[in-house]
Amino acid sequence: MKIPIRRPWSIADSIIFLVLVVVVVWVASETAAQLNYQWNWQLPFGYIVSYGENGWVGGLLLDGLIMSIRLMVIGGVLALFLGAVVATLALSPLRALRFFARLYVEGLRHLPPIVFIFVFFYFISSQLFGEEFWRVLLEYSDNRVGRLLLGDLARAENLLSGALCLAVFEAAFVSEIIRAGILSIESGQWQAARSIGLSSIQTLRFIVLPQALARIAAPLTGQLILLVKDSAILSVISVQELTFSAQETAVSTQQIFETWLLAAGLYFMLCASLLWLCKKLEQNKSN
Amino acid sequence: MIFPARLPTTLFSVLASALTLRRHPLTVLVLLLYLLLAWLLYNGISGIEYQWRWGRIPRYFFIQRDGEWVSGVLTKGLLVTLQLSFLAGVAALGIGFLAASMRLLPLTAGRLIATGYVQFMRCTPLLVQLYLLYFMFGTVFGMPRFSAGVLALALFEGAFVAEIFRAGYLAVPQTQVDAACALGLKRFARWRLVIVPQALPLILPPLANLFVSIIKHSSIVTIIAIADLTDAARNVVAETFLAFEIWLSIGVVYVAICFPLAWLVRQWELHLRQKR
Numbered sequence: 146m147k148i149p150i151r152r153p154w155s156i157a158d159s160i161i162f163l164v165l166v167v168v169v170v171w172v173a174s175e176t177a178a179q180l181n182y183q184w185n186w187q188l189p190f191g192y193i194v195s196y197g198e199n200g201w202v203g204g205l206l207l208d209g210l211i212m213s214i215r216l217m218v219i220g221g222v223l224a225l226f227l228g229a230v231v232a233t234l235a236l237s238p239l240r241a242l243r244f245f246a247r248l249y250v251e252g253l254r255h256l257p258p259i260v261f262i263f264v265f266f267y268f269i270s271s272q273l274f275g276e277e278f279w280r281v282l283l284e285y286s287d288n289r290v291g292r293l294l295l296g297d298l299a300r301a302e303n304l305l306s307g308a309l310c311l312a313v314f315e316a317a318f319v320s321e322i323i324r325a326g327i328l329s330i331e332s333g334q335w336q337a338a339r340s341i342g343l344s345s346i347q348t349l350r351f352i353v354l355p356q357a358l359a360r361i362a363a364p365l366t367g368q369l370i371l372l373v374k375d376s377a378i379l380s381v382i383s384v385q386e387l388t389f390s391a392q393e394t395a396v397s398t399q400q401i402f403e404t405w406l407l408a409a410g411l412y413f414m415l416c417a418s419l420l421w422l423c424k425k426l427e428q429n430k431s432n
Numbered sequence: 433m434i435f436p437a438r439l440p441t442t443l444f445s446v447l448a449s450a451l452t453l454r455r456h457p458l459t460v461l462v463l464l465l466y467l468l469l470a471w472l473l474y475n476g477i478s479g480i481e482y483q484w485r486w487g488r489i490p491r492y493f494f495i496q497r498d499g500e501w502v503s504g505v506l507t508k509g510l511l512v513t514l515q516l517s518f519l520a521g522v523a524a525l526g527i528g529f530l531a532a533s534m535r536l537l538p539l540t541a542g543r544l545i546a547t548g549y550v551q552f553m554r555c556t557p558l559l560v561q562l563y564l565l566y567f568m569f570g571t572v573f574g575m576p577r578f579s580a581g582v583l584a585l586a587l588f589e590g591a592f593v594a595e596i597f598r599a600g601y602l603a604v605p606q607t608q609v610d611a612a613c614a615l616g617l618k619r620f621a622r623w624r625l626v627i628v629p630q631a632l633p634l635i636l637p638p639l640a641n642l643f644v645s646i647i648k649h650s651s652i653v654t655i656i657a658i659a660d661l662t663d664a665a666r667n668v669v670a671e672t673f674l675a676f677e678i679w680l681s682i683g684v685v686y687v688a689i690c691f692p693l694a695w696l697v698r699q700w701e702l703h704l705r706q707k708r
Contacts, residue, residue, distance in 0.1 A: 154540050154541075155538070155539060155540070157537075157539055157542065158539050158540050158541040158542060159541075161534070161539065161541045161542045161545065162541040165541075165545060172568075172572070175572050175573065176568075176572050179571075179572050179573075241463075245465075245466070251687075251691060252687060254694075255648065255686060255687045255689075255690035255691045255694065256648070256683055256686055256687060257648045257649070257650075257651035257652070257662065257686055258648075259651050259652055259654065259662060260651055260662060260665075260679065260682055260683055260686060261683070263666075263679055264679045264680065264683060370554075370555070373557075374556070374557040374558070375557070376557075377557035377558075377559040377560055378557075378559055378652070380559070381655065388557065388559055388560060388563075391560070391563075392563075395567075401567045401568075401571075402564075402567070402568055405560065405563050405564040405567060405568075406564065408560055409552075409556045409560050409561070409564055412555065412556045412557060412560055413551075413552060413555045413556050415555075416554070416555035416556070417551065417555045420551075420554070420555060
């Protein structure tokens, strides 16, 4: 590793810093000159939280953020489940099953998420389950946990379809991570476990999976970041997550720059904390 | 990998084992699984009473006009996609190189700015970046759509290019550089003879992979109405309601471009690894 010696501050630093300042000032002055743009941070901030007669109330952007987090949780859990199933298929001794898993993974890996979302959301996820399914599901989720997880139940169908769509897409990547994790366990571990008399299920349960989980925890978190980022695309099919509510806020406040900067900041906060978790898990593994 | 040499044999063996049911008794179950999936798909489609009209698809790729074959809307869109991806890829290379050097050189401000840039790009969705760039620079500097799209893609991928360059450089052990110094090589010779030849095989395959994924990521620019492949598809679907056929064809086109390229990169990577 060649870590260069860090000097406190050099002439080159001053030049870089100056260039940055000049660019920022230039952009700001151009904005003011070209568009007569009035910067007003207060207005879009009011769409996150505002103080009114009823005390502090969450706004549109906060709703969007919460919806994004819901998508992350539901989509993440579903993707993990589906990914585990596909990884099992990919590791099966049956060629027909392996073929199916490869078809799934290779097909989805090389498809742009936006194309997949159009295909899946419009034609499959909205038709896959009948009305009866949604009625029963909503009936069962009409309790505290259900409301926490789904929010407004009237929009739950939309949210769940979006989450399912994301999950099916990300499961292709998740399955590859899980497969690689299981394959990375040395064959000696399997042999040793068999020789002390564990069955293959027991070997998987007590020997292989605990080790594999430690190895794949960090890449899985990384994939969760990608899931959050891809969830922004769901705004084109009217899932009311952060990007969608940012669009609405930008239109209604006319403070386009601030709104999008705020939305980017909220995404950054969400993903950067996941990235931090990812780094922690990575360190955990090497210790 | 099932592509392409083993694809026929794989297909054949799947069919053979499914038909004879000889080798694996579980094959019946697998067959049932496939049937279930097919039924779900069929159910999804017949739920909206869809009329298949595949015959109307080819004209959107190629059309015969006055006895001459001219490219249709979708082919034009594909060309725009490739053009956009190429330009964005080249620009991303420059941006990534700059950001990586700023992180690796002994600079304080440079490192902070480059690290902030990479983190921001990795932690925000491309869609939000595109909106930000298009609405800000698009309106303030009168930037046309196409340039805004190229710039947004280049900035996004540039962060990943920077990480690839940085990882490749850091993977060359310090002892190599020390040994080169001990041999009396000058700075330029150290780079030319020691660092670059060792870092390059580590950098090139991921870069090639990134170029492939730019083709995929470029589909997002349809949001700001750049006439790429996805946008052309959206327009055709809006005009003709051939939703299923068009979207499935578009999916096949993307996979048909990206999958062989990714496969080639993979083979190349294995080849480079064997050589070492």
